[in-house]
Amino acid sequence: MLAAREEAIVQNVNRLLAEKGFEAMTVDEVAAAVGIAKASLYKHFTSKEDLAAAAMVRMLRRARQFLDAVDPALSPLDKLRAAVRWTLQVQLEGQMPALPSQNSSLRAALMANRDYLDTLMEISDELGGWIEAAQKEGSVNPKLPALAVLYTLYARGCDPVLGFLQSSGQHSDEEIVELVLSTCFDGLRNR
Amino acid sequence: MLAAREEAIVQNVNRLLAEKGFEAMTVDEVAAAVGIAKASLYKHFTSKEDLAAAAMVRMLRRARQFLDAVDPALSPLDKLRAAVRWTLQVQLEGQMPALPSQNSSLRAALMANRDYLDTLMEISDELGGWIEAAQKEGSVNPKLPALAVLYTLYARGCDPVLGFLQSSGQHSDEEIVELVLSTCFDGLRNR
DNA sequence: GTCTATACCTTGATAGAC
DNA sequence: GTCTATCAAGGTATAGAC
Secondary structure: OHHHHHHHHHHHHHHHHHHHHHHHOOHHHHHHHHOOOHHHHHHHOOOHHHHHHHHHHHHHHHHHHHHHHOOOOOOHHHHHHHHHHHHHHHHHOOOOOOOOOOOOHHHHHHHOOHHHHHHHHHHHHHHHHHHHHHHHOOOEOOOOOHHHHHHHHHHHHHOHHHHHHHHHOOOOHHHHHHHHHHHHHHOOEOO | OHHHHHHHHHHHHHHHHHHHHHHHOOHHHHHHHHOOOHHHHHHHOOOHHHHHHHHHHHHHHHHHHHHHHOOOOOOHHHHHHHHHHHHHHHHHOOOOOOOOOOOOHHHHHHHOOHHHHHHHHHHHHHHHHHHHHHHHOOOEOOOOOHHHHHHHHHHHHHOHHHHHHHHHOOOOHHHHHHHHHHHHHHOOEOO
């Protein structure tokens, strides 16, 4: 079954991207992890960038699914909190693909990928609506530009603090999630 | 002059690390930027990792210098704010070397580099003292583990939000610094 | 569509003359 | 210590048989 094989490929790419990042991940590794020859990979995906883009699209779709399933009865602030919590948990599970934030061949490929851009836009719209509502009701600081809030939320998806705290060995995953949620929404200053 | 040449090398490495990261930076580029042959580089530094480590040590020393010069009359909270502000400014100037947070050959080299570890420890001690004082006086949330606060501060040095906001083109560098400082210390929630 | 084998290139690092 | 020239390894991608 073609779809099942491709899902297995993308799943492994996803994991490897989370583990080592785009540049350190090799196509040989992916092929070995899936258990097929490298040349077979290239029958499904035309390039390494294409592989990574597929993994990113898969993750974005999962994110969108989660957002769509968030309890509409929650306050806008709690919806945002739920979104960030989900992101942090995915990252702690080693399932959040890490891509270079700097310019690279991958960024060009992503910017040319309609699936990626569309899903990213949908997510941004949904989060943007929540942000606007939260600022209107005064639960999120209205002085912050909505775009800055959005970027700050996205950045939690690749926050190195999670890995640092995890390797310190002093906190459970649940504690780490709550700590980062707290610093994200409440800040370091005392309230 | 040997020292001057090595300073020129490390300066270029620093800039290239900030631009493209460790993996995307090539030794050929460094040699070209400095204006010497690649083989000559290897007379000064024994490996690419060694080059990057030297750049990191240089940046850590600059950070330590800055911390030592912070006005002792400031409150502990304002000292921490000054430290983060400095980090953000360096990053916006494209001078903050970006290293892979994931495991790699570079991490091993850094962990074997006494200069790096010593300076990092000194900085952490200085910041740690300020954090403790700030928590004691109640200006920083005392419920947060000091280590989590420290990591959160460090993480601002590679915060992708800066680059996102910069490329949005809607804010000056000064505004971006104040925005990120605000989200870091005050959080997204309204106060 | 899977495989083996390989082309082609880039990269980190070195040899050896000066 | 600088250069030119080169090596060895490992990477992406492809050819071509089945």
